[in-house]
Amino acid sequence: MSLPPLPNSAIDLGADAGTWRDAVRLVGNALERSGATETSYTDRMIEVIDEFGAYIVIAPGLALAHARPGSDVLREGLAVVTLAEPVAFGHPHNDPVSVVLGLAVPTPETHVTTVAQLANVFNDASAIPAIAAATTPDEVRRVFDADN
Amino acid sequence: MKIVAICGAGVGTSGILKVNAERVLKRLDIDAEVTASDVAGVADAAADAQVILTSPELVDKIGKTFADVVIIENYFDLDELERKLEKALG
Numbered sequence: 220m221s222l223p224p225l226p227n228s229a230i231d232l233g234a235d236a237g238t239w240r241d242a243v244r245l246v247g248n249a250l251e252r253s254g255a256t257e258t259s260y261t262d263r264m265i266e267v268i269d270e271f272g273a274y275i276v277i278a279p280g281l282a283l284a285h286a287r288p289g290s291d292v293l294r295e296g297l298a299v300v301t302l303a304e305p306v307a308f309g310h311p312h313n314d315p316v317s318v319v320l321g322l323a324v325p326t327p328e329t330h331v332t333t334v335a336q337l338a339n340v341f342n343d344a345s346a347i348p349a350i351a352a353a354t355t356p357d358e359v360r361r362v363f364d365a366d367n
Numbered sequence: 368m369k370i371v372a373i374c375g376a377g378v379g380t381s382g383i384l385k386v387n388a389e390r391v392l393k394r395l396d397i398d399a400e401v402t403a404s405d406v407a408g409v410a411d412a413a414a415d416a417q418v419i420l421t422s423p424e425l426v427d428k429i430g431k432t433f434a435d436v437v438i439i440e441n442y443f444d445l446d447e448l449e450r451k452l453e454k455a456l457g
Contacts, residue, residue, distance in 0.1 A: 273424050313440065
């Protein structure tokens with residue numbers, strides 16, 4: 220049981236995003252580049268936030284962008300974007316966001332083990348600052364691998 | 368005892384909340400079933416639930432319920448979850 224692979228194509232460090240929409244699009248692009256999703260999945264991740272608000276900002280500085288499973292999810296995928304300048308998503312406590320995770324799962328059942336692994340990684344409070352400060356993909360992968 | 372974790376899409380964030388709630392309940396030695404649901408399914412999912420766990424952003428979308436609505440700010444802070452669950456269940 221492990222997280223989806225994090226190839227270099229799924230990691231975008233020190234990126235520029237003017238708004239939360241830009242930030243989610245960047246992480247959607249990373250998922251797409253890594254072969255996990257099609258463009259419409261990125262649009263759907265943005266729609267979730269338009270509809271339900273910034274609840275995806277689940278910890279200080281961290282957004283978990285995702286949408287429901289669908290045919291635009293080609294395989295399970297994880298992507299990481301860090302922002303040169305943090306952006307506000309509109310969350311009352313956890314803004315601004317400097318680390319955006321993108322998650323894509325092909326079926327509701329597959330996501331259970333993945334989110335359990337994500338919880339293992341991020342229940343360690345040092346994980347978000349470590350990813351925000353990473354300058355190479357290897358440093359990011361080390362944070363995700365630490366618990367596995 | 369039934370607890371429902373709510374998020375917009377029903378996958379992802381509610382799953383994290385479910386996993387961490389289960390860990391905290393184990394720590395507290397409380398026997399409860401934790402399920403994850405999306406906002407659209409909350410009326411059914413929470414019909415016989417004692418507690419709804421969710422984000423401050425989604426509270427207004429939950430509507431009428433007999434369950435205690437517990438708002439979690441940091442989904443990865445097990446101490447926050449433990450404090451708030453203990454209060455809701457105690």
